[in-house]
Amino acid sequence: MPKSLLAALLFTVFAMLHSDLVDAQTRIPGWNRVAPPGGHQNDPQLVRATGGPVVPIFEGWFPNEDGTFQLCFGYFNTNTETVFDIPVGPSNYVEPG
Structure with missing residues (x-):
């Protein structure tokens, strides 16, 4: 497998995993230190x-x-x-x- 293809594949996998982690963190109640507009702290x-x-x-x-x-x-x-x-x-x- 060419190095550029491997690098692109690894980057894509990392980006997909990272976006899931960020989304998961925003859904955890109480995770944010400041309440969103209209939300509860x-x-x-x-x-x-x-x-x-x-x-x-x-x-x-x-x-x-x-x-x-x-x-x-x-x-x-x-x-x-x-x-x-x-x-x-x-x-x-x-x-x-």
Whole structure:
């Protein structure tokens, strides 16, 4: 088989496989970090009216003068109707820490 024909065949197979992988990735729920127009960024199975958890979400970090880092967390309420008041204080922490 001539090298040019083999190269063309391999390229065609790779292109076909690659296009299938790209299509598969766009169909996976929650794969994209940004919601498409009119879509959901949150998984609809996770969000519910009541009875869902409140989960910590990593929001960023700050460097300390001693070379360590301070991590900043927020909270995501998976409930659309139940509202929680989570006060700042010693009983509000993430572990292990």
